[in-house]
Amino acid sequence: MEQARRVEADVDSCDPCLSVSHLSLRFGAGCPSCMAPDAALERNVCPVCGTVHAVRDVSFDVYPGEIVGIVGESGSGKSSLMKCIYFDQDASEGDVRALPFDGGAGNILDLSSQHKRRVRNTVFGMVYQNPYLGLRMDFSSLSNIAEQMIASGERRVDAMCERGYELLGEVNIPARRAKDAPALFSGGMQQRVQIAKALSNNPPILLLDEVTTGLDLSVQASVLDLILRIRRDYGVGMVVVSHDLGVIRMLADRTLVMLDGRVVERGLTDQILEDPQHPYTQQLVYSLI
Template sequence: MYKQPILQVHNLNKQYGSGCSACRDTHTRSLEKNYCASCGTVYACQDLSFELYPGEILGIVGESGSGKSTLMQCLYFDEQASSGEMLLNHGDVAGKNLWSLSNQQKRFVRNHILGMVYQNPLRGLKMEFSAIGNIAEKLIAAGGRNVSHMEETGKELLEKVHIPLLRMKEAPKHFSGGMQQRVQIAKALSNYPPILLLDEVTTGLDLSVQASVLDLIKTIQRELGISMIVVSHDLAVIRMLADRTIVMLNGTILEQGLTDQILEDPQEPYTQQLVYSML
C-alpha cells in the first residue's frame, strides 16, 4: 500500500436542516437513526474521515439511508458539505480544501480529476445524445476542441467498455440498463481521471449483467491504475472489488479495514449481521 494518499477526507459533516438545542451538540445529541425528532434535521454524514490511496479500490457498504450516497455527492460537489476537509494530492489543487474552492475550480476538478458513475444513468448521461456524443460532451467541458481526437477517444473508450461501434451514434435511451451503465463508465473515463467514483452501479441489473459490469470495472482499474471509491449495499459486490472497506450506518463509520479482514472477522454486530446475511 502506498504511504501517501491521493485523497483524504477529514470530519465530513452533511446535515439537512438547521438543527436545534437537542441535536446541535455532537456529544449530547440523541437521534432516531440519523434524524432529530425535535426539529426534523437529518444528519446524513457525521464526522466521516478516511483516505484513498493510488491504485486502490475503496468499498463503502451500508443499508439504504446510511449516508453513503450523500458522501459520494459531497465528494463530486453535487452537494455542499456542511463542514469538513477534502484534500487531493494532485496537481494545482494539492493541499487545498476542495469544498472551499470557487465554482470554477470545482468544475475543473470534476472535469479533470474525478469521474462519477451514478446509480441511475439518467443522472450521468444525456439520453437524447448519441453514446459517442455523451463522451464528447465531457471532453468539451474539459476544454477539448479537436473533433477527430474526440471521436478517436470516444471510439477507444466505447470499445474498452464493450459497446459495439456500429451503435456509437445511437442514443442511450435505446440501450439496456447494463449498456447504459457501460456508456456512463466510458464517459466518466473520458479524461482518464486519477479517481473514479461509482455509486451503486449494479443495482437493478440482472445478475449476469451485474457480473459483466463488475468484471469491466476490475479490468479498467487494473489496466489504468485508477483509484476508485465503490459504494454498494451489497457486500458481494464489495468483496469482489474492494481492497479496503468502510462500513456505514446512520451517517457514521462503524468500522473500516482490509476487506478480507472485515469479511472474516467483523467486529461490530451490524457488520456481523451483514456478513452472515451474505453466507
C-alpha cells in the same frame, strides 16, 4: 489475505490521491442537543429540532490504484457522501483534498464554482446509480463522451471521435452502436457508456455509486469485471458505494461500513469479512453465508 497485504504495502508507499476528513451533511439548522459529539439521535434525526444528519463526521483516504468500498443500507448516508465529494450537494462541514488537483494543498470544498467544475471535469469521473443522471439519453454515446472532453477544454473533433471509439471498445460497446443514443440501450450497456464517459479525460479518481443495482446477475458480473480491469489498466483510485457486501467483497481493498450517517466499522475487506466487529456488519456478513 496475501492480496490485502500487498495492497496495504502499496498504500503505505505513496500519498493518498483523495483525502476526506470530518465530512458532515445536515438538512436543518441543528441545535445544541444534536450538534454535540455524543448526541442521542433517533437513527439520524434529532428528536428536538428535527434536523436530519445525513453524513456525520466521515473520514477516509483513497490511494492510487486502490478501491475503497462503502457499504450500508438505504438511508445510511453513503450516496450523500458521494454527492458531497462530487459537489452535487454542499457539505455542511468537512475537508476534502485531491492530490492530482493542487497537490492536496487546499480544501476543494472551499473552491469557487469555476474551479469546482474543473475538478469535476479533470480529477473525478462519476458513475451514477441512475444512468439518466450521468448521460444525455437522446445524444449518441460518442456525443456523451465528447461532451465530457469539451468540458475539460478539448476542441479537436478528430481527437474526440478517436477517444470515443477507443473507450466504447474498452467497455465492450460495438463500434456500430457508437452513434446510437443510450436511451436505446439496456441498463448494463448504459452503465458501460457512463463508465466510458467518466474515463474520457483520464481522471485519477473514479466515484462509482451503486453501479450494479437493478442489473441482472450476468450483467452485474460483466460490469464488476470491467471495473477491476479499469483499476488494473489505468491505476486509478476508486470509491465504490453499494448496499451489497457481495459487490464490495469482489471489488474493494478496504471497506467502510455506514449506518445512520456514521462509519461504524472500517478496515481491510478481508478482515471485515472474516471477523466483523459491529453488530450491523455482522448482520451484513452473515447474510452472505
